[in-house]
Amino acid sequence: MKTRHKRFILIMLGLLLLSGAAVLVLNAFNSxxxxxxxxxxxxxxxAPRGKAFRVGGMVKEGSLLRDSETGRFVVTDTQKDVVVLYKGMLPDLFKEGRGVVAxxxxxxxxxxxxxxxxAKHDENYMPPEAKHAMDQAAARRAPETTKP
Incomplete structure (x- = not known):
């Protein structure tokens, strides 16, 4: 076998290995x-059914129910609500009327x-996506003013 053929086979094998590694990395990233x-x-x-995702907004006032190991509360964006069930200890900063991402x-x-x-970690923080959603919901609720 000529040196030229050997070099070609090595290059092709290297490209094949790189492609395989790229597929594995992208698959892990996607999952x-x-x-x-x-x-x-x-x-x-x-939202996808059967796949994990995040939901965020404000914890609705009066919606938090806790027992020894489970928490139940409602996350709202002031337009719609989602009931959230959580088994475990809720964060110390978790309170009604504050931002949350689950x-x-x-x-x-x-x-x-x-x-x-x-839970949000200081008084000024809210996840950018949740803030944007809250602003959009408030804009939809605001009465439109018309000029005479």
Missing amino acids: NLVFFFTPTQVAADE QGRLNAQGEFVASEVL
Whole structure:
């Protein structure tokens, strides 16, 4: 076999290995990708069924029910609500009327079963996606003014 053929085979083998590694990396990235949805999007059935995603907004006042190991609360974007169930200890900063992002899946009853709950960490912070969704919902609710 000529040196030229050997070099060609080595280059092709290297490209094949690089392609295989790229496919594995992209597959791992895609399987760990978690999208964010607002309660309005979840209510409109835009959220994936059977796949993990994040839902964020404000914890609705008066909606928090806790027992020894489970928490149940409602996340709202002031337009639609999503019931969230969480088994475990809620974060210390978690309170009604504050921002929250929960990661999990929808169950058969349409409730969001969270595997992780993240509370806002200071008075000025809200996830950008949740802030944007809250602003959009407020804009839709605001009465439109017309000029005479």
